[in-house]
Amino acid sequence: MRARGVSKSFGDVVALDQVDLDLEAGQVHGLVGPNGAGKSTLLGLLLGLSAADRGTLSILGAPVGRNLVVPAGVAGFVDEPGLYPSLTPRQNLAALASLRGGPRGEAGPDIDAALEQVGLADVADDRVRGFSLGMRQRLGLASAMLTGPQLLVLDEPANGLDPAGRRHVNRVIAGLAAAGTAVVLSSHRMDDLAELCSDVSILTAGRVVFSGPVEKLAAETGDLDYRLRTTDVAVARELAAQTRSLRLPAQEDHLRGDPDVLLVRGSVEAVDDLVVRLVGAGVGIRELGPVVPPLEAAFLALTQDQEALS
Numbered sequence: 001m002r003a004r005g006v007s008k009s010f011g012d013v014v015a016l017d018q019v020d021l022d023l024e025a026g027q028v029h030g031l032v033g034p035n036g037a038g039k040s041t042l043l044g045l046l047l048g049l050s051a052a053d054r055g056t057l058s059i060l061g062a063p064v065g066r067n068l069v070v071p072a073g074v075a076g077f078v079d080e081p082g083l084y085p086s087l088t089p090r091q092n093l094a095a096l097a098s099l100r101g102g103p104r105g106e107a108g109p110d111i112d113a114a115l116e117q118v119g120l121a122d123v124a125d126d127r128v129r130g131f132s133l134g135m136r137q138r139l140g141l142a143s144a145m146l147t148g149p150q151l152l153v154l155d156e157p158a159n160g161l162d163p164a165g166r167r168h169v170n171r172v173i174a175g176l177a178a179a180g181t182a183v184v185l186s187s188h189r190m191d192d193l194a195e196l197c198s199d200v201s202i203l204t205a206g207r208v209v210f211s212g213p214v215e216k217l218a219a220e221t222g223d224l225d226y227r228l229r230t231t232d233v234a235v236a237r238e239l240a241a242q243t244r245s246l247r248l249p250a251q252e253d254h255l256r257g258d259p260d261v262l263l264v265r266g267s268v269e270a271v272d273d274l275v276v277r278l279v280g281a282g283v284g285i286r287e288l289g290p291v292v293p294p295l296e297a298a299f300l301a302l303t304q305d306q307e308a309l310s
């Protein structure tokens with residue numbers, strides 16, 4: 001999949017502004033950004049739900065035109081999967097398969113296997129009407145998988161899933177990618193995407209403010225705030241003050257009234273340096289970690305910078 005200079009407006013609202021995106025077979029690419037950043041609009045273009053105003057989009061080597069059809073080899077959903085509430089999961093998938101045409105019976109798609117894979121085998125014959133959002137998301141994924149897509153497009157697939165459900169769905173998605181499917185999915189949260197995606201694009205107000213491997217984003221973090229709990233907070237404060245490039249920011253916000261915790265701000269190297277000094281001084285380290293995880297911090301820095309500019 002390749003997008004170049006893709007723009008899309010709704011009236012005065014610029015939903016996508018000159019977006020470039022590349023996606024290869026077997027890659028999982030995450031789109032992350034605040035509400036209204038343009039994630040669903042971009043995913044909708046990939047699913048043929050709307051057409052770009054400007055720019056070029058090609059999927060599996062074929063240019064995407066202006067007629068609104070799902071491009072060959074693509075499956076997925078935007079917002080929420082479209083399902084028939086009065087039917088069961090098995091009936092929903094059978095109905096979708098027959099709407100899409102293709103072989104029936106033995107040669108047709110393996111509905112039971114798809115339901116099994118997403119963890120819905122036990123409720124395959126219950127009506128979808130009573131399903132939670134998480135269950136509907138799983139069924140949406142099963143329905144997309146039925147076509148054996150080469151590009152899978154998922155809008156916030158983690159929405160409504162409990163932690164176990166999220167792990168399950170992530171495993172399914174990772175398995176599809178390992179088998180060669182390209183996957184593009186969206187989320188509001190960087191930490192959601194970090195474990196699943198090889199690459200991420202951060203969108204804010206329709207613009208891509210970062211695109212690349214997850215590790216590259218983590219490396220761009222710069223200085224972070226760390227919580228440090230030691231056996232001697234007074235010595236720790238003294239040593240931190242002496243450590244090059246390390247600062248002691250206002251302490252109140254993150255300490256939650258804990259007098260043994262010190263907040264320090266700096267690069268990973270500066271914190272390493274402090275750890276060596278603490279150990280040298282015989283001070284025990286009981287807890288050390290970033291207040292905000294590095295990827296989340298990079299995400300916040302990039303999206304807030306952009307909001308401040310606009």
Ligand SMILES: Nc1ncnc2c1ncn2[C@@H]1O[C@H](COP(=O)(O)OP(=O)(O)OP(=O)(O)O)[C@@H](O)[C@H]1O
Nearest residue numbers: 010013014015033034035036037038039040041042
């Ligand atoms: N059909 C539409 N008509 C009018 N405006 C729209 C339409 N679809 C999207 N927009 C606007 O385009 C912008 C981008 O919306 P989009 O839904 O793509 O963002 P998003 O990143 O998916 O947001 P969220 O995280 O809230 O789902 C928003 O300002 C939204 O209000």
